Amino acid sequence: MKVPETQYRSFIEQYDGPVKKNERLSAYTTFRTGGEADLFIDVTDADQLSRVVILARRMELPFFIIGGGSNLLVSDAGYRGLIIRNSIRRLEVKDTDLFAGAGESLDETVDFSTTRSLTGLEFAAGIWGTVGGAIYGNAGAFGSQIGAVLKYAELVDPDGNIRIEQNRYFQFSYRHSILKETDETIVYACLQMVSGDREAIRKRTEEIRQLRTHKHPTTPCSAGCFFKNIEDSSQPNGKLAAGKLLDEVGAKDMRVGGAAVFGEHANIIINTGQATSKDIRQLADILKEKVKKKFGIELTEEIRCLGEF
Numbered sequence: 001m002k003v004p005e006t007q008y009r010s011f012i013e014q015y016d017g018p019v020k021k022n023e024r025l026s027a028y029t030t031f032r033t034g035g036e037a038d039l040f041i042d043v044t045d046a047d048q049l050s051r052v053v054i055l056a057r058r059m060e061l062p063f064f065i066i067g068g069g070s071n072l073l074v075s076d077a078g079y080r081g082l083i084i085r086n087s088i089r090r091l092e093v094k095d096t097d098l099f100a101g102a103g104e105s106l107d108e109t110v111d112f113s114t115t116r117s118l119t120g121l122e123f124a125a126g127i128w129g130t131v132g133g134a135i136y137g138n139a140g141a142f143g144s145q146i147g148a149v150l151k152y153a154e155l156v157d158p159d160g161n162i163r164i165e166q167n168r169y170f171q172f173s174y175r176h177s178i179l180k181e182t183d184e185t186i187v188y189a190c191l192q193m194v195s196g197d198r199e200a201i202r203k204r205t206e207e208i209r210q211l212r213t214h215k216h217p218t219t220p221c222s223a224g225c226f227f228k229n230i231e232d233s234s235q236p237n238g239k240l241a242a243g244k245l246l247d248e249v250g251a252k253d254m255r256v257g258g259a260a261v262f263g264e265h266a267n268i269i270i271n272t273g274q275a276t277s278k279d280i281r282q283l284a285d286i287l288k289e290k291v292k293k294k295f296g297i298e299l300t301e302e303i304r305c306l307g308e309f
C-alpha cells in the first residue's frame, strides 16, 4: 500500500537522526534480492529504537525490523514504509552470563564465547544473521536451538516501552518464539553459558562449521532452509525433513529464471546470480505444489516474505 509522501516528509522532519531514502534492500538480504525501502534507519541503542518505534506508530507509518536479512525474501517492489535495521552491538561476559546485542552476528558471538572458554553456543557456529533474528525464529541446528541458552532478553514493544523478559516469556518451540505474534524487538540477550575447555569448544565449533560447508552455500545467495520440517512423531527426531520430500519430487533439477535449488540440499533455494525475488517465490510455489500433489503435505515457509508478491 502506498504511503503518502507528506507522511514520510513529516517523519523525517520530526526524527532526530539520519534517515536514508529509497535504500536498496538487496544489499541487506543474503538472497541479494529485494527492491527499495522508502525509508531506512540503522538503530544502535535501545533508546533510539524506542524513539523510532514511538514516532512511527504516532505517524501511522508501517515499519519492519531487520537484522542480518538471512531469513528474508523481500519483494522486488521493495517495502512501503520504514525499515529499521537493528545494529545494536554489545558483547560482554559477567561470570558465565554472555550479553549480546541483538545486532551482533550470531557466528561472531560463538567465537566470542569460545575465546572466553564458555560452552553452550557451539551448535550456532556458521548460522548466518544476528542474535536478535535468531531469537525471533529460535534458530537452531544439530538438535539445539538458541531458546535453550537464552536466560532473559531486553526488548522494545510496539508502543516503544523497554522491558526485560525471562526465557519462559518467549514460548520457544521449533523455529518459533512469541515475538512472531507480539512484534516486539530484541535489544540484547543474556545467554546462560557454562565454563568449559577452550580447546574442546574451539574444536567442536570448527567441526560444525566444516559440516555446514558441505550442506549449505558459503556465499550470500540463499536464506538457508526455505521450508520448515514437518512435525511427525513417527520420525526418529519427531520431524520429517522437508528436504527429503523435496528430493523425492525432483527439486534439485528445478529452476525459475535465476532461482535454482541448491545441489547439496533440496530445501535451499539459491540466487544463481540474476534471480529476482519473484523467481524465488515462483520456484518455491512450484515446489510446494509438487509436494502437496505427491504427499498431500502442505509445506510452510521457514523464511519470512516481506512486501507484495
Ligand SMILES: Cc1cc2nc3c(=O)[nH]c(=O)nc-3n(C[C@H](O)[C@H](O)[C@H](O)COP(=O)(O)OP(=O)(O)OC[C@H]3O[C@@H](n4cnc5c(N)ncnc54)[C@H](O)[C@@H]3O)c2cc1C
Pocket (backbone or CB within 6 Å): 030, 064, 065, 066, 067, 068, 069, 070, 071, 072, 086, 102, 103, 127, 128, 129, 130, 131, 132, 133, 134, 135, 136, 137, 138, 139, 140, 141, 179, 184, 185, 186, 187, 216, 217, 218, 222, 223, 224, 225, 304
Ligand atoms: C546459508 C544459511 C544457512 C542457514 N542455516 C540455518 C540453520 O542452520 N538454522 C537456522 O535456524 N537458521 C538458519 N538460517 C536462517 C537464518 O540464518 C536464521 O533464521 C537467522 O537467525 C536470521 O537472523 P537475521 O538477523 O538474519 O534475521 P532477518 O532475516 O533479518 O529477519 C528474520 C525475522 O527476524 C526478525 N528480527 C530480526 N531481528 C530482530 C530483533 N532484533 N528483534 C526481533 N525480531 C527480529 C525480523 O523482523 C524477521 O521477521 C540460515 C541462513 C543461511 C543464509
